[in-house]
Amino acid sequence: MAVKPRYLLAIVLVFLLVAATACSSGNGNNGGNNGAKPDNGASGNASEGNAAGDGGNAPEAAIEPLGKYDPPIEVSTVRIINDTYKFAEGDTIDNNVWYKAYEDELGIKIKNDWVVSGDGVGGPGEQKMNVSIASGDLPDIIPVNANQLQQLIEADLIMDMTDVFEKYATPLTKEIMNADGGYAMKSATSGGKLMALPNTGSSMDGAAMIWLRSDWLKKLNLPEPVTMDDVYRIIDAFTNEDPDGNNKKDTVGIALNKDIMGGYAGLDGFFNAFHSYPGIWIKDASGKLINGSIQPETRAALAKLAEMYKNGQIDKEFGVKDAGKAGESQGAGKNGFSFGQMWNPLWPLVSSKDNDKNAEWQSYPLVSVDDQPARPQVSLAVGGYYAVNKDAKHPEAAVKLMNMFIEKSYGEMADPNKYGNANGLEVFKYAVEIAAPATKNLDAHKAVTEAIKSGDASKLNPEQQLYYDKISSWLKKEDGSNERWAYDRVFGEAGSFVVIDKYVSDNLLMNNEFYGAPTPTMVSKGSSLKKMELEVFTKIIMGSSPIDAFDKFVQDWNSVGGEAITKEVNEWYQEQQ
Amino acid sequence: MHLMVIPGLILVLIYHYGPMAGITIAFQKFIPAKGFFDSKWIGLENFRYVMSLPDTWQILWNTVYIAVMKIVAGLIVPITVSLLINEMGKALIKRSVQTLIYLPHFLSWVILGGILIDLLSPSQGIVNQFLGYLGIEPIYFLGLDNWFPYTLVISDVWKEFGFSTIVYLAALTSINPTFYEAAIVDGASRWKQTLYITLPGMMPIIILLTTLSLGNVLNAGFDQVFNLYSPQVYKSGDIIDTFVYRIGLVDAQYGVATAVGLFKSVVSFFMITVSYYLAYRLANYRIF
Amino acid sequence: MQYMTPGRRLFVIVNYTLLILLSLLCLLPLIHVLALSFSSSAAATAGYVKFWPVEFTTNSYQFVLKKPEFLASVWVSVQRVVLGTLVNMVLTVLLAYPLSKEVKAFRMRTFYVWIFFLTILFSGGLIPWYMVIKETGLLNSIWALIIPGAVPVFNVILLLNFFRGLPKELEEASFIDGAGHWTTMWRIFVPLSLPALATITLFAMVGHWNSWFDGLILMNSPDNYPLQSYLQTVVIRRDLSLVSQSSLADLANVSDRTSKAAQIFMGALPILLVYPFLQRFFMKGIVLGSVKE
Structure with missing residues (x-):
């Protein structure tokens, strides 16, 4: 007797439930379907369409890469920022010098559909972008990472930009976008079509180098590193010969982070000295691509590392320390040697200078185990991609925005005082689309050192001027702030760009030849392979596995999926030729 | 009384049951750009894929091992501490203790990770220095497979025991004081009072929290493990959640992540349902 | 003694x-x-700092307080905690009361309890969750942080257990006096469960205060971030292998451990201040003592 109402209500509830799910999945359908616009977006588009309706066609007749829309058009985008974005009073990410310039000079009114702070890998920005993609909430200009770009291409949601770019990009834009030998542009290309504009950067800036305490070198009467034996000798002395002079054996020979590779306290430089290139794809003698991690040179480097670990020359507890934690020992004056990148003085090396004003760091090019020069490995440096919504009314606006950024930053009419760095604010970050010439920092180094020699700073652009001011005030001892010291160590006469300059002029950079989207097996097995690699390398270095474990690793790597990946990578490589 | 339930029910239906439609992602090769309906339907492929990875069983075992120890320790410690706090007479100290033990809950594992690396360092850490006084060789707590899981359990219990302690303390307040008065008249010792009045009084809450925590049998704590583990302890410390995270780094695979999530939910559901019915059948006790 | x-x-x-x-x-x-x-x-x-400041300075606090985002996000958080806790508590009590009844008194209770309980276990994941919130028009408003999580099921279950522990005689007496369910709930159950309610209030507050992910995803502008979301964008670890050439100046912020510490401390402070106040309600058996057997 009691059964009836209970069941009735249950049935009602089930209906409610079904209704709720159906309702929400209906929305999903709406949003997810190709091109079908959700309600919110539609209203935004309508006004846009109206605005563009009358005048939009006029400028299309004459192609002006920096021409102005009259009447102005509205272009929507989204912004992923981080906590280093600082604004002058009254400015915001929705209203700033760049956005004003877009409107005044190009007739493009930018509308930020959303802004999110947090641009790390897997961070809020990436997640917000993913949910936006999934719910069909796409703006006209879509800033994405490589994976998301691939998804948008597969789902056919974005526009082929080949012709538009060809027609609208200024010569300077084309030059800068291709300055890295075309790797960046190729990485934004699918099936011969350009699907997005890359935010180009500089791969050479990521090349590894040696950093060491030159005051310790002098104190212990050691030679500068020219051969790998010098390096071993230095590391040994920095471990055992009491470089900090406190009569205690408390120094760490070589700082190392738990990821083994990376920008500070990684071992990229060490492996490269052995002509081993873990983690990247290189061309072998037959012209095929092979993975650097599984080559015999890597085995040799690991064997040496295991020996050094056993001799106490590597931080015993490196296995648990990330780069920040690994940096503590140098900050405390307990470490004087590491492999790193050109920016290390700015972080973290400056802290050892802060704590001991006699500390002095010097960078050196990688040295080699044999008579062949060491070649630092570098990978594609693309900060992201700017894709254009298939439904965008004005795809060329995306190219124009890029033209304007490049023109105002690096072109003849450049006004970096206003658009680059103004009053200590990094104004260039406000721009919707940015890109940098591959040699921007190297050029800055050359210009700054030239200006310091000649005393004539008039030819410097504001960014270079900034470096110049810091370095010259350091050299003249006007200002003892160690930040200035750090800039001198990077851009100055003996700075790290001397090393990079040498790499570039001797043509030593070893490019990662694979720059496509992850292949199917990479997607399915990549994380397992990466884990295996890190685990085996760590254990070999720490001596908990013998070096022979490397041979088994190579076998396992191939059987778990590495072989399939190699095949896919080579197929991809064929297509690129 | 239905009227009281309805507002909450509607909200739950919309915001919890609505999104549950997304569980279908577990059976798809889901690509956000294509949405639920255009993504390819691949049945159990995501589950099969996860099972086919070389470390799956090891990871599953690690997860269960760590989680079960956390569940057990996470029950015993707060109950003991709340009983001990209950024995304190001085209100000021009692309240201070209550507040202080809740503090670690507010520190994130990112911060605690750095602190623990220092504390547990074999060469400089204070813990190993202390062990040194006792004549024990330094132990690499975070770097050895046979210590790492216990380090996780202890540090996790330390961080979170304040939370459950508060619940148990609240449960203690609902015990009728007249019971104690009667017991004192009967000449029962403090220990007997605890055993025959306090503990039984807390029992409903203890059973409730135990049952609920059983649902965590596959949750070994992502934030904690992620901030403390390293390649040298992958073998003992890699858990389901860190594993899914790393898969996502190569390419965000929603299908796989959702499939794993669904698997975890089903296991939790099973555990809790079984204990619910056991309690009901054997003890004639309804947990909730 | x-x-x-x-x-x-x-x-x-x-x-x-x-x-x-x-x-x-x-x-x-x-x-x-x-x-x-x-x-x-x-x-x-350099890792010198243990339990006492080294080279004492208040720079980090000045730095944090000077940021306009900080104070703005505190305000959002305060709104969220006040409104959110209020909504949570009302719904928790409203649900816990009927669900604490015996099956005899409220036939549907077990069914309802399971409906609610299942939401703890199953979830559809980020994307559908976001889409539902978007379609219900909450995006970018403070309600997006309150409504979707308005029913704290764990707390409901806790409270219904406490309610069940109350002497049945009180309830019966109340009904005999002619009170309905609403009056009984409000006049008898709520006052008698103050310690439990204080506990749950604390959890609700801490939950609202600490959650950060929803703020990041559901707000369309950092101006609307609650404090913990904002802190997350500051404290989160930078992936150093990705330090880009475009802005070397960012590196200075990476080492900013001290201001991060200041932000963490300031983030935890308000709850630390509220908690001792709530403890007043933990006094053992204030009400129960007066109840006759």
Whole structure:
């Protein structure tokens, strides 16, 4: 007797439930379907369409890469920022010098559909972008990472930009976008079509180098590193010969982070000295691509590392320390040697200078185990991609925005005082689309050192001027702030760009030849392979596995999926030729 | 009384049951750009894929091992501490203790990770220095497979025991004081009072929290493990959640992540349902 | 105080010592963070700071307080905690009362309880969750942080257990006096469960105060971030392998451990201030003592 109402209500509830799910999945359908616009977006588009309706066609007749829309058009985008974005009073990410310039000079009114702070890998920005993609909430200009770009291409949601770019990009834009030998542009290309504009950067800036305490070198009467034996000798002395002079054996020979590779306290430089290139794809003698991690040179480097670990020359507890934690020992004056990148003085090396004003760091090019020069490995440096919504009314606006950024930053009419760095604010970050010439920092180094020699700073652009001011005030001892010291160590006469300059002029950079989207097996097995690699390398270095474990690793790597990946990578490589 | 339930029910239906439609992602090769309906339907492929990875069983075992120890320790410690706090007479100290033990809950594992690396360092850490006084060789707590899981359990219990302690303390307040008065008249010792009045009084809450925590049998704590583990302890410390995270780094695979999530939910559901019915059948006790 | 046996005396001493040690163990990390926040950046980077500031400075606090985002996000958080806790508590009580009844009194209860309970276990994941919130028009408003999580199921289950522990005689007496369910709930159940309600209020507050992910995803502008979301964008670890050439100046922020410590401390502070206040309600058996058997 009691059964009836209970069941009735249950049935009602089930209906409610079904209704709720159906309702929400209906929305999903709406949003997810190709091109079908959700309600919110539609209203935004309508006004846009109206605005563009009358005048939009006029400028299309004459192609002006920096021409102005009259009447102005509205272009929507989204912004992923981080906590280093600082604004002058009254400015915001929705209203700033760049956005004003877009409107005044190009007739493009930018509308930020959303802004999110947090641009790390897997961070809020990436997640917000993913949910936006999934719910069909796409703006006209879509800033994405490589994976998301691939998804948008597969789902056919974005526009082929080949012709538009060809027609609208200024010569300077084309030059800068291709300055890295075309790797960046190729990485934004699918099936011969350009699907997005890359935010180009500089791969050479990521090349590894040696950093060491030159005051310790002098104190212990050691030679500068020219051969790998010098390096071993230095590391040994920095471990055992009491470089900090406190009569205690408390120094760490070589700082190392738990990821083994990376920008500070990684071992990229060490492996490269052995002509081993873990983690990247290189061309072998037959012209095929092979993975650097599984080559015999890597085995040799690991064997040496295991020996050094056993001799106490590597931080015993490196296995648990990330780069920040690994940096503590140098900050405390307990470490004087590491492999790193050109920016290390700015972080973290400056802290050892802060704590001991006699500390002095010097960078050196990688040295080699044999008579062949060491070649630092570098990978594609693309900060992201700017894709254009298939439904965008004005795809060329995306190219124009890029033209304007490049023109105002690096072109003849450049006004970096206003658009680059103004009053200590990094104004260039406000721009919707940015890109940098591959040699921007190297050029800055050359210009700054030239200006310091000649005393004539008039030819410097504001960014270079900034470096110049810091370095010259350091050299003249006007200002003892160690930040200035750090800039001198990077851009100055003996700075790290001397090393990079040498790499570039001797043509030593070893490019990662694979720059496509992850292949199917990479997607399915990549994380397992990466884990295996890190685990085996760590254990070999720490001596908990013998070096022979490397041979088994190579076998396992191939059987778990590495072989399939190699095949896919080579197929991809064929297509690129 | 239905009227009281309805507002909450509607909200739950919309915001919890609505999104549950997304569980279908577990059976798809889901690509956000294509949405639920255009993504390819691949049945159990995501589950099969996860099972086919070389470390799956090891990871599953690690997860269960760590989680079960956390569940057990996470029950015993707060109950003991709340009983001990209950024995304190001085209100000021009692309240201070209550507040202080809740503090670690507010520190994130990112911060605690750095602190623990220092504390547990074999060469400089204070813990190993202390062990040194006792004549024990330094132990690499975070770097050895046979210590790492216990380090996780202890540090996790330390961080979170304040939370459950508060619940148990609240449960203690609902015990009728007249019971104690009667017991004192009967000449029962403090220990007997605890055993025959306090503990039984807390029992409903203890059973409730135990049952609920059983649902965590596959949750070994992502934030904690992620901030403390390293390649040298992958073998003992890699858990389901860190594993899914790393898969996502190569390419965000929603299908796989959702499939794993669904698997975890089903296991939790099973555990809790079984204990619910056991309690009901054997003890004639309804947990909730 | 009454007479204590030697055994009892020993127990009391051991007990106090043990608990005070335990509290210290819980307090020290926070002190470490506090010391870090008052130390110079160089000392912090070198790992010199333990439990006392090295090279004392208040720079980090000035730095944090100077940021306009900080105060704005505190305001959002305060709104969220006040509104959110209020909504949570009303719904929790409304649900816990009927669900605490015996099946005899409320036939549907078990069914309802399971409906609610299942939401703890199953979830559809981020994307559908976001889409539902978007379609219900909450995106970018403070309600997006309150409505979707308005029913804290765990707390409901806790409270319904407490309600069940209340003497049945009170309820019956109330009905005999002619009170309905609403009056009984409000006049009898709520006042008698103050310790439990205080506990749940605390959890609701802490939950709202601490959650950050929903703020990041559901707000369309950082201006609307609650405090913890904002802190997350500052404290989150930078992936150093990805330091880009475009802005070397960002590197200075990476080492900013001290201001991060200051932000963490300031983030935890308000709850630390509220908690001792809530403890007033933890007084044992205030109400129950007056209930006749």
